[in-house]
Amino acid sequence: MQSKTSFFNLALFKKNISRTWIVGLLYFVVLLIFMPISMVISLSNFDQSWYVDSGYTKSLLMIENFSTTWVAEWGFVVSMVVAAITFWYLFSKRDNYMMHAFPVSRTSLYFTGIISSSIIALVPVILNAVILTIVAAAEHAYIFDVIWYFTFGVCVSTILFLSIAMFSLMASGQIVPGIVFYIIFNVLYLLMDVAFRITSGILLFGMTEATSYRKASVFTPVEFITNNCGVVLNKYYDNVGNVKSYTYTMGGAGYLIAYLVAAVVIFAITYFIYKAKKLETVQDFIAVPFLKPVFTIGMSFFISMVAGALIAGMVDAVKVQMYSVRFAIAIVAALIIGAIVFYASIMLIEKTVRVFSGKTFSFFLGYSALALVILIGMRCDVLKIENKVPKAQDIAWVGISSSYTMVFTDEEEIQSIRELHKNFIDDKKELRDVSVLYKDLPGSYLTFKYKLNNGKVIARTYEVVDTESELVSATYLAATEPILDYLNNPSRIKQHVIGNIWDNCDVTEMSFSTYTYDKEHNDFFSNNETFDYLTDKEKQEKFGKVYEAFLKDIDEGSVYTTSFGLKDYYGRDSEYLYNDFNFTVFNKNIPYFSDEQRFWEWDDDSQYYQNIYAQMTRQCVNTLKALKDEGFYTDESQIITYKEYSDTVGDSEGGYIY
Amino acid sequence: MIEVNNVTKKFGEFKALDELNMHVERGAIYGLVGPNGAGKSTIIRHLCGDFKQDSGSITIDGQTVYENTLLKQRFTVIPDDIFYFTQANTMDMMKFYKNMYPKFDEALFKKIMDCFPAVPPKKMVRSLSKGMQKQVAFMLSIAARPELMILDEPVDGLDPVMRRQIWSLIMSDVAENGLTVLVSSHNLRELEDVCDHVGIMNNGKILIERSLDELQTSITKIQIAFDGEMPALPDNIEVLKKISTGRVHTLIVKGEPRAAEQALSAMNPLLMDVLPLTLEEIFIYELGGENYAVKDIIF
Numbered sequence: 001m002q003s004k005t006s007f008f009n010l011a012l013f014k015k016n017i018s019r020t021w022i023v024g025l026l027y028f029v030v031l032l033i034f035m036p037i038s039m040v041i042s043l044s045n046f047d048q049s050w051y052v053d054s055g056y057t058k059s060l061l062m063i064e065n066f067s068t069t070w071v072a073e074w075g076f077v078v079s080m081v082v083a084a085i086t087f088w089y090l091f092s093k094r095d096n097y098m099m100h101a102f103p104v105s106r107t108s109l110y111f112t113g114i115i116s117s118s119i120i121a122l123v124p125v126i127l128n129a130v131i132l133t134i135v136a137a138a139e140h141a142y143i144f145d146v147i148w149y150f151t152f153g154v155c156v157s158t159i160l161f162l163s164i165a166m167f168s169l170m171a172s173g174q175i176v177p178g179i180v181f182y183i184i185f186n187v188l189y190l191l192m193d194v195a196f197r198i199t200s201g202i203l204l205f206g207m208t209e210a211t212s213y214r215k216a217s218v219f220t221p222v223e224f225i226t227n228n229c230g231v232v233l234n235k236y237y238d239n240v241g242n243v244k245s246y247t248y249t250m251g252g253a254g255y256l257i258a259y260l261v262a263a264v265v266i267f268a269i270t271y272f273i274y275k276a277k278k279l280e281t282v283q284d285f286i287a288v289p290f291l292k293p294v295f296t297i298g299m300s301f302f303i304s305m306v307a308g309a310l311i312a313g314m315v316d317a318v319k320v321q322m323y324s325v326r327f328a329i330a331i332v333a334a335l336i337i338g339a340i341v342f343y344a345s346i347m348l349i350e351k352t353v354r355v356f357s358g359k360t361f362s363f364f365l366g367y368s369a370l371a372l373v374i375l376i377g378m379r380c381d382v383l384k385i386e387n388k389v390p391k392a393q394d395i396a397w398v399g400i401s402s403s404y405t406m407v408f409t410d411e412e413e414i415q416s417i418r419e420l421h422k423n424f425i426d427d428k429k430e431l432r433d434v435s436v437l438y439k440d441l442p443g444s445y446l447t448f449k450y451k452l453n454n455g456k457v458i459a460r461t462y463e464v465v466d467t468e469s470e471l472v473s474a475t476y477l478a479a480t481e482p483i484l485d486y487l488n489n490p491s492r493i494k495q496h497v498i499g500n501i502w503d504n505c506d507v508t509e510m511s512f513s514t515y516t517y518d519k520e521h522n523d524f525f526s527n528n529e530t531f532d533y534l535t536d537k538e539k540q541e542k543f544g545k546v547y548e549a550f551l552k553d554i555d556e557g558s559v560y561t562t563s564f565g566l567k568d569y570y571g572r573d574s575e576y577l578y579n580d581f582n583f584t585v586f587n588k589n590i591p592y593f594s595d596e597q598r599f600w601e602w603d604d605d606s607q608y609y610q611n612i613y614a615q616m617t618r619q620c621v622n623t624l625k626a627l628k629d630e631g632f633y634t635d636e637s638q639i640i641t642y643k644e645y646s647d648t649v650g651d652s653e654g655g656y657i658y
Numbered sequence: 659m660i661e662v663n664n665v666t667k668k669f670g671e672f673k674a675l676d677e678l679n680m681h682v683e684r685g686a687i688y689g690l691v692g693p694n695g696a697g698k699s700t701i702i703r704h705l706c707g708d709f710k711q712d713s714g715s716i717t718i719d720g721q722t723v724y725e726n727t728l729l730k731q732r733f734t735v736i737p738d739d740i741f742y743f744t745q746a747n748t749m750d751m752m753k754f755y756k757n758m759y760p761k762f763d764e765a766l767f768k769k770i771m772d773c774f775p776a777v778p779p780k781k782m783v784r785s786l787s788k789g790m791q792k793q794v795a796f797m798l799s800i801a802a803r804p805e806l807m808i809l810d811e812p813v814d815g816l817d818p819v820m821r822r823q824i825w826s827l828i829m830s831d832v833a834e835n836g837l838t839v840l841v842s843s844h845n846l847r848e849l850e851d852v853c854d855h856v857g858i859m860n861n862g863k864i865l866i867e868r869s870l871d872e873l874q875t876s877i878t879k880i881q882i883a884f885d886g887e888m889p890a891l892p893d894n895i896e897v898l899k900k901i902s903t904g905r906v907h908t909l910i911v912k913g914e915p916r917a918a919e920q921a922l923s924a925m926n927p928l929l930m931d932v933l934p935l936t937l938e939e940i941f942i943y944e945l946g947g948e949n950y951a952v953k954d955i956i957f
Contacts, residue, residue: 094740098737099741101706103727103731639687
C-alpha cells in the first residue's frame with residue numbers, strides 16, 4: 001500500500017517556523033524603521049517644514065515616499081534568506097538523508113517549506129501595511145490605496161523571488177552556489193543582454209552606445225518591478241517652481257499578476273525537480289542533470305564572447321583596425337577563451353581536473369561550432385542590428401545629435417530622418433572604416449536616437465569626418481552631406497536648438513563677456529555689462545533687439561551650424577570667439593521643453609525658462625552689431641578669438657580671466 | 659520483512675550496489691558486515707527511502723519504501739552521524755518525533771530518559787557528547803515503537819562502556835517488543851554477540867548471508883591426535899583446513915559436527931576435542947578459499 005499524499009506537515013511547519021522566525025522579526029523591524037517610523041518623523045513637523053511652502057500636502061509627501069521606495073528589493077533578499085534556512089537540509093549529507101528518512105514525503109517537505117517561508121516573508125510586510133494604514137489615517141492622509149497597492153507589489157515580488165530561490169536551491173547541492181545561482185537566475189536576462197550589448201558596442205557598426213539605453217526587462221524582475229510596478233507620481237509646478245497639483249497611478253498590476261502566475265509555474269517545476277532529485281547529488285555543484293550542459297555552454301559562450309570583444313577592443317586601442325580584422329580577432333580570441341572556460345566549468349561541475357575525454361571533446365567541438373556560427377552570424381549582421389531603422393509608425397520621436405541636438409516628432413520629419421539614416425547605412429562598408437581610411441582628417445560623432453512608442457530606445461552613433469576635405473570619397477559625401485544640409489536648416493536650428501518658445505518668448509537675461517588686454521599681467525580682464533540701472537522692461541527691450549539680430553544670424557547660417565570636422569566642439573581655434581554669449585528665454589504660459597532635455601530624457605519637471613549659450617564667431621555680424629549698439633561692448637578690440645587670446649598671452653592653454 | 663532483489667545502484671560510473679540480494683526475516687537481528695566502501699550505507703539509504711535504485715526491487719513487508727510515508731512510520735533509522743535540528747533540545751526532538759510517528763510513546767520515552775540521567779533534557783542536543791547524542795537517538799527511536807530499526811554503525815566511535823549500554827538498550831527492546839533490527843558494521847566482532855543473521859558485503863554485493871545457527875552447525879574445529887601418522891580421512895569429511903603440530907592435528911571440517919565427530923572417533927584417535935569457532939573464524943574458513951578480501955572484512 002502506498003502512502004497517501006499530504007501537502008502539509010504540522011511538525012515540519014513548527015520546526016521551520018522555529019528556525020526562521022528571527023528572520024521575520026528582523027525583517028519587520030527593518031520595515032518598521034524604513035517606513036512607518038520614517039514617515040512619522042517626516043510628518044511630525046510637517047506644518048513648519050519647507051514642504052508646506054512648496055505646495056506639498058501630507059498625502060503627497062507619503063505618496064512621494066512610496067513612489068521612490070523599493071518594491072522588489074525587500075522580497076529579493078528576504079526570500080532567499082528564509083528559503084535557504086528552511087531548506088538548509090538539502091545541502092548537508094547528514095541532514096538531507098535524515099530528513100528524507102523520516103516518515104514524511106517530499107511533497108510535504110516541499111509545500112510545508114514553502115508555506116512556512118511565505119509566512120515568515122509576508123507577515124512582516126502585511127503588518128507593516130497595517131501600521132502604515134494607521135499612521136496615514138492618524139495624519140489624515142487618506143492614501144490607503146497607495147499603501148495596499150505597494151504592499152501587494154512587495155508580496156507578489158516576494159512570492160516570485162521565493163519561487164526562484166526554491167528553483168536555485170534545487171539546482172545546486174551546495175548552499176553557496178545555490179545562492180549564487182539565485183542571483184544569476186534573477187539577473188540572467190540582464191547579464192545576457194549586457195554581454196550582447198558590450199560585444200555589439202565593440203564590434204558592430206554604430207553600436208558604441210549599445211550599453212547606454214538599456215531598459216529594465218520583464219525578465220529581470222528585481223529591476224523591472226521597482227521601476228514599473230509601483231506608485232507613479234506626477235507633480236505639476238507653477239512658474240515659480242511650487243507644486244501646483246499632482247496625480248498618481250498604480251502601474252504594473254498586469255505585470256504583477258503575470259509574475260504571480262510565473263511564480264506558481266516555477267514552484268510547480270521546482271516541485272517536480274525535487275520529486276525527481278537524487279539525494280546523492282548533495283554537495284554537487286549542479287544537482288539537476290539537464291542544467292549541467294546549459295551551465296557549461298552558457299558560461300563558455302557569454303564569457304568568451306565578451307572577452308573576445310574586449311581583446312579586439314584592446315588591440316583596436318593600440319592600433320585602429322578595419323572592421324573585418326577587428327571581428328576576426330574577436331572570433332579567434334572568443335574560441336580560445338571559450339575552450340578554457342568550457343573545460344574549467346566541467347571541472348567545476350565534476351569536481352575533478354580529469355575531464356579530458358573523447359566524450360567531453362566531442363561536446364566541446366559541438367559547442368565551438370555553435371559559438372562560431374553565432375559569432376559569424378553577428379559579423380554578417382544576420383539579425384539586422386547594424387541595419388536597423390525602426391518603422392515610422394513605431395517611432396515616438398527621433399533625435400540627431402552631433403554639434404547640436406535636435407529631436408523630431410512630426411511624422412514627415414521622422415520619415416525624413418529615417419531616409420537619411422537608411423541612406424547612411426547603405427554605404428556602411430566604407431563608413432564603418434572611416435577611422436582607418438581617413439585617420440588624418442578631423443572628425444566627430446553623429447548619433448541617431450529613436451524613441452519607440454513602446455518605450456524602447458534604439459541609438460546608433462557613428463564616427464564621421466570632415467566633409468570639406470578633398471580626401472573623402474564621393475560615396476562618403478553622398479552619405480553624409482544630406483544629413484548636414486538637414487541639420488543646418490535655419491528653421492530647424494531655431495525650433496530645435498533654441499527651443500519650443502523661440503518665437504514666443506521674452507528674453508529676460510542676457511550676458512556677453514568682453515576682454516581688455518592688461519600688459520602688466522599679460523592677460524585679459526573680463527567684463528560683463530549688467531545694465532543694473534535699467535528696469536526689467538527696459539532690459540527686455542534691449543535684449544530683444546539683440547535676440548532678433550541673433551535669429552537673423554541663424555538665418556544667414558552664421559551660428560549653430562553643424563560640421564563633422566570638429567571632434568572638440570569647444571575647440572579654441574581661429575574662428576570661435578573667446579567671448580561668452582548667453583541669454584534666457586521665458587514664457588510664463590508655455591513650459592520650456594528643449595530638444596536636449598528630451599533627447600537625454602532628463603526629468604520632465606516643467607520649467608518656463610531656459611538659459612541658451614551660443615558659440616559666436618566674427619561671422620555673427622548681426623548679433624555683434626546689435627550687442628555693440630545696445631551697449632554690451634564699445635570697442636572691437638574687446639572681441640577676441642581663442643587663437644588671438646593664445647597668441648597674445650603666449651599660452652596655448654589659456655590663462656586666468658579676471 | 660526486508661526483501662532486496664537484484665538491486666543495482668550507480669553513482670556516475672561507479673557501481674555502488676551490484677545486483678545485490680538481501681533478505682531479513684521479521685524478528686531477526688540482521689548484521690550487515692563489510693569493509694568501508696562495501697556499500698552498507700548505500701543499501702541502508704535505499705531502505706530508508708533516501709535513494710532510489712537504478713534496477714531491482716526493495717520492499718519492506720511487500721511495500722516499496724521510496725516515498726512511502728505510511729510504511730516509514732513503522733520503522734526508525736539511526737545513522738552513524740545523527741541529525742538534530744539546530745537549537746533543538748531533547749524535549750524538542752521528542753515533540754518532533756511524537757508528531758512524526760503515530761505510535762510514539764511519550765511515557766516510554768520518559769521512562770527511558772530516567773534510565774539515562776546523564777542526558778540533560780533541556781540542553782541543545784548538538785552540544786552533547788557523541789555518546790549522549792546516540793543515547794538520545796535510541797531513546798527517540800525506541801519510543802517511536804517501530805517494527806523495524808535500521809542502524810548504521812550504531813556504536814562506531816563510542817567507548818566500550820557506552821557500546822555495552824547502547825546494545826543493552828537495543829536488546830531489551832528486541833526482547834520486549836520483538837522488533838526487527840538491521841544493523842551495519844565494518845567489524846564482525848561487534849555483531850557476533852547480538853545478531854542471529856549475518857550478511858557479509860563487499861564491492862556492492864552480499865557475499866554470504868546465513869543465520870548464525872546455520873553457520874555454527876555447518877563448520878567445526880576438531881583437534882585430534884593419533885599414535886603415529888594420521889590415517890586417511892573418510893571421503894564424507896570435507897576438511898577446509900588442516901594444521902599439524904607434531905602429532906596433534908587441527909581440522910576445520912565442513913558439515914554436521916556430530917557426523918564428523920562420529921566418523922573421526924571410528925578412526926580410534928589418541929585424543930579428540932571438538933572446539934567452538936568464533937564467527938570470524940567461520941567466515942574466514944567459509945570464504946577463505948575464494949578470492950575475497952575476507953580478512954579485511956573481519957579484522
